[in-house]
Amino acid sequence: MLTAQDYADDGAAPAAYIEETKDAYADETLDGGNSARHTLGSLRDAMLSSNPELLKLGEEYRRSVLDVKDAYAGFGPTVDLQLSGTYLMNPPIGSITVSSDDLLGLLSWPAGFSPSSPGRYITLYDGMESTWYNAQIVIQQPIFTWGKIYNAVRLYRKISDAKGLQLSSTRRRQETELETRLTALFYLDRIQGILREEQDYADRLVSFTETAERTGMLLHQDVLDARMQAKRLEIARRDVEEQVSAQLIEIEKLTGIENLTYDDIDFMVDESAAEEVLALDRADVMERALSSEQETMHILSLMQDISDLAVRISKGYVNWKPDVAMQMSFGYGGPRFPLFEPNWLRKDDYTLNLSVGIRTTIWDGGKKVRDVSRKISEARTASIEKDDARSTIRHTLEQQWNTADVCSMRMEYQDLKIETAELKIRQQEVLHESGYGSESDLLSAKIDLCNERIEKEKQALERASACMMIRFLAE
Numbered sequence: 001m002l003t004a005q006d007y008a009d010d011g012a013a014p015a016a017y018i019e020e021t022k023d024a025y026a027d028e029t030l031d032g033g034n035s036a037r038h039t040l041g042s043l044r045d046a047m048l049s050s051n052p053e054l055l056k057l058g059e060e061y062r063r064s065v066l067d068v069k070d071a072y073a074g075f076g077p078t079v080d081l082q083l084s085g086t087y088l089m090n091p092p093i094g095s096i097t098v099s100s101d102d103l104l105g106l107l108s109w110p111a112g113f114s115p116s117s118p119g120r121y122i123t124l125y126d127g128m129e130s131t132w133y134n135a136q137i138v139i140q141q142p143i144f145t146w147g148k149i150y151n152a153v154r155l156y157r158k159i160s161d162a163k164g165l166q167l168s169s170t171r172r173r174q175e176t177e178l179e180t181r182l183t184a185l186f187y188l189d190r191i192q193g194i195l196r197e198e199q200d201y202a203d204r205l206v207s208f209t210e211t212a213e214r215t216g217m218l219l220h221q222d223v224l225d226a227r228m229q230a231k232r233l234e235i236a237r238r239d240v241e242e243q244v245s246a247q248l249i250e251i252e253k254l255t256g257i258e259n260l261t262y263d264d265i266d267f268m269v270d271e272s273a274a275e276e277v278l279a280l281d282r283a284d285v286m287e288r289a290l291s292s293e294q295e296t297m298h299i300l301s302l303m304q305d306i307s308d309l310a311v312r313i314s315k316g317y318v319n320w321k322p323d324v325a326m327q328m329s330f331g332y333g334g335p336r337f338p339l340f341e342p343n344w345l346r347k348d349d350y351t352l353n354l355s356v357g358i359r360t361t362i363w364d365g366g367k368k369v370r371d372v373s374r375k376i377s378e379a380r381t382a383s384i385e386k387d388d389a390r391s392t393i394r395h396t397l398e399q400q401w402n403t404a405d406v407c408s409m410r411m412e413y414q415d416l417k418i419e420t421a422e423l424k425i426r427q428q429e430v431l432h433e434s435g436y437g438s439e440s441d442l443l444s445a446k447i448d449l450c451n452e453r454i455e456k457e458k459q460a461l462e463r464a465s466a467c468m469m470i471r472f473l474a475e
Contacts, residue, residue: 038260038265039267040182043254043257047174047175048171049256051254051256053170054174057163057167060167064156064159064163067159071152071155071156072153076141077141080137081137082136082138084134085132085133087130088132091128091129094128096123097122099120133332133337134333136329136331137329137330138329139327142323142325143326143356144324145323145324146323148313148316148323152313155313158302159302162303172475176469178254180464180468181247182251183461184247185265185267187269187460187461188247190457191454191458192237192240192244195237199233199234201447202230202443205229205443209440226440274463289393289474300385300389303385304383307379307382310378311376314371314372315372318368318369318372319361319369322358322360323358323359324358325357326356327354332349396469401466401470404463404467407460407466411460414453415456425449429442
């Protein structure tokens with residue numbers, strides 16, 4: 001399968017990459033069917049082939065490529081052709097006749113010689129025919145436009161580049177979001193497993209306290225505490241189920257796969273990946289994230305260039321800056337259809353005109369001058385947005401680094417608490433076996449261990465999310 005990098009040299013691009021990925025995913029679906037579990041790769045391919053945001057951006061990129069071609073067409077001539085055929089029911093020019101007497105009277109004759117006239121009329125012109133055909137070709141070629149055409153080409157090329165980068169950046173963002181949500185599902189599933197184990201301990205504790213209350217060994221308050229703890233676990237399990245459902249819904253939106261369940265997904269978290277991110281040189285990561293080659297910064301640089309080009313183009317439209325163009329027109333008109341009717345060459349009438357035209361706006365109330373000021377303001381805004389984005393990326397990276405560091409320390413702290421809880425359980429087991437310990441104390445110790453394990457899983461999820469954000473910003 002090709003990657004987006006394979007298209008980087010010729011600029012064809014992200015759209016072609018998405019199309020190929022779509023075909024590859026279709027083939028994979030035909031081969032494997034719906035029975036196969038979805039891996040990260042298959043979910044990513046499904047996202048690239050059916051995600052509405054990516055598909056819309058792909059179409060926007062295609063349109064931007066067409067805009068570039070339209071801009072290049074401005075360098076060449078515009079050729080217009082007009083053809084018409086007319087049938088005249090009453091031609092405006094009728095036949096022309098003259099009397100033979102009048103015609104003879106115009107001539108000079110010898111003295112004493114006077115010819116007689118028959119008094120007839122002679123037709124000099126039969127009149128205009130009832131058909132009239134007309135054809136005209138007009139060619140217009142810009143000569144000098146104050147750089148508007150050249151700058152327009154540069155403008156649309158940069159817009160197209162920005163659209164391509166936006167598509168690529170959105171694809172990477174959604175891939176990161178997909179992986180983050182799968183990671184959340186992985187840890188939530190582990191938390192659910194611990195909660196089921198804890199629920200079993202809580203139910204046993206409730207049963208034990210109820211029995212002990214009947215025998216008078218425990219108070220009713222102890223029973224209520226055990227029931228409250230069991231109810232809190234039930235609420236916690238429901239909250240986790242809601243979080244799992246929410247993650248699956250978002251994954252369905254990303255990939256377009258309906259009725260997705262966790263059992264349909266085959267995904268494992270590589271917990272060493274977070275350690276690798278934390279081991280990176282932070283100054284180098286920050287430099288890469290703020291580099292002009294980074295996609296987000298590159299897009300903002302292109303937007304700034306687009307604003308600067310818009311200023312140049314608007315300056316070419318100000319008053320008293322004329323555009324110069326050449327126009328050539330060739331026309332044909334006659335009563336006979338060319339090439340098909342006889343004697344058409346003797347009946348035709350053609351024209352060939354060459355002209356150079358100059359067009360400019362003398363006064364428009366200052367609208368074009370104000371448009372230049374407006375474009376300059378937009379260019380300044382683009383520069384401000386670029387600086388603001390750099391600041392946002394820097395602060396986001398620092399925040400994610402801090403989050404990852406704090407989560408790592410909390411995980412180490414939880415390891416100590418888990419070790420302590422395990423030691424407490426072993427102590428309670430020894431006491432219980434020797435008859436000096438209560439089963440309720442042992443169950444409470446096991447419940448405490450489950451709580452510490454759950455807290456560690458939460459910290460691991462938060463750290464993994466932060467590391468994936470760091471990796472996304474640095475790539």
